[in-house]
Amino acid sequence: MRIAMVSEHASPLAALGGIDAGGQNVHVAALAAALVDRGHDVSVFTRRDSTDLPDDVTAPDGYRVVHVPAGPPAPIAKDDLLPFMGDFAAGLSEHWTADRPDVVHAHFWMSGLATQLAAGPLAIPTVVTFRALGVVKKRHQGTRDTSPLSRTKIERLIARSADHVIATCSDEVTELVRMGIPRRRISVVPCGVDLEQFQPAAIASADPTRRGRLVAVGRLVPRKGFDLAIAALASVPDTELIIAGGERSDVSDDAEAKRLRQIAVAHGVADRVRLVGQVSHESMPDLLRSADVVLCTPTYEPFGLVPLEAMACGIPVVATAVGGFLDTVIDGVTGVLVHRRTPAAVADAVRRLLADEGRRTGYGMSAADRAHARYSWEQIAVDTERVLRSLLPEPVVAQHAEMAEDGTRDGRLDLV
Structure with missing residues (x-):
């Protein structure tokens, strides 16, 4: 598959630890790499936040990162990005008109908004992973929530417009169903973990003096x-x-x-x-x-x-x-x-x-x-691939199935 991933504020190339740089950056980077390992062509579209960034770059793990102009080419808090999503969507539309992906997977609600604006007129299938829902954030943070006031309304529209929603946990499924999203259009695919980097240490004898x-x-x-x-x-x-x-x-x-x-x-x-x-x-x-x-x-x-x-x-x-x-x-x-x-x-x-x-x-x-x-990224990629492939038109599905006969790719359409 030719997969476009959209992550408007969280570049897979960003340094972690900043106020808006964390789990989403890790998720997008690792999932893109795992999907490339499974033979897919993956491009990640993110907002240009520096004048020093190239238009696009190929990451060491084989996926492409495309920096889309939208607003000032400088760091902007994610909760302040909504006014620039129209420009971001226009940039996505320009790219996808010239180089059409088979399916688009958006991460976070503003990515979902830009994706729907760009992919809808082009009839490209879309999937959205919200990662966090505004209604939950508002419930827990109250007046400390800095999200745009329109967030919960827009999220509901995005979820209803997307061909499928990937939730990262069961608790999110409950919230989505309350928002009126049919359960059949929701799949749970959690985040993963790098099992080569994160693994148990060799067993050492206990130090009774250590607190x-x-x-x-x-x-x-x-x-x-x-x-x-x-x-x-x-x-x-x-x-x-x-x-x-x-x-x-x-x-x-x-x-x-x-x-x-x-x-x-x-x-x-x-x-x-x-x-x-x-x-x-x-x-x-x-x-x-x-x-x-x-x-x-x-x-x-x-x-x-x-x-x-x-x-x-x-x-x-x-x-x-x-x-x-x-x-x-x-x-x-x-x-x-x-x-x-x-x-x-x-x-x-x-x-x-x-x-x-x-x-x-x-x-x-x-x-x-x-x-x-x-929670291996290989397993997360398999689960994500099943959702994405289930949305492809029949001719594209058949093409991928034929490729699988050569042993280059798993062409099965498993239910999620």
Whole structure:
């Protein structure tokens, strides 16, 4: 297939750790690479945010990245990009008129908007992955939600116009059905994890003198719930908490980092909390493997890559029972889901795990097994391919089936 992927604010080539650079960048890059490995021609369309960027570039993993002019060629917060989506759509239309893809897969709601505007007149099949829904964000963030006021209305129109919607977790399916989207037009395809990079460390003998370590990772924004993790630490003695996240390695001037340090002082744990700033994707496995438990305590999380990466490293997870965590973390098997979002409940779950090395080891082994069985990028690409291929017109499907007879490609149309 000739697949166009649209990711208006999250380039697969961007450095991670910024305020709008995270899981979507990783997802788009890894999925594009995995689809190329399966023999597809993949182009990722993203907004030009620098004058230094070429018009298009081929990534090391074989997919093409096309930088589409839309608004000033400079970084712009994703919530401020809506006025430029008309220009972005016009750029997509120009590209697709000259070089038509078989199908378009949009990531995030504004990508979905531009995709529908460009692909609709050209009758190109479209799929959208929202990654986060405005109605959920508004519910949890209230007045702190900086999304455009029209977001929820536009999302509903996008979902109804798309040929198919890919949800990343079961919780999102429920929300989409409430929005009036027929269940038959929704498939669940989660995010994946790089199993070559994130894998368990060799078993080492325990150091009885080492104090416990909790690791929490994410952007330094209030919804990630690091304040809850710090408050819980007050009831977990002889244990340190490492918080990794931010736009730079030095977060001394970051407003959220300052707030978290004040909370640590107020709870009497300032000497046991370390904010280490941005950690490179290459260094992240070592940080996760250094933990006894990886702690994930957001107020909500549309999917969340951190538990998956920890699980792939064989580290048990304690997570609040929200969003995508309800699918990825199997309570009592790969970690613990905390249903009461209080410091006492989080601290109790952590203490029980830290006190039971055998349980931690068992959870870690089960976590690694689950990551390999369900969340490899190869599997995610297979599941995505099935959805995309199911939307192709019959002549195109037949063409791909003929190619499969030569052994170059899997031409089966499996139901999702």
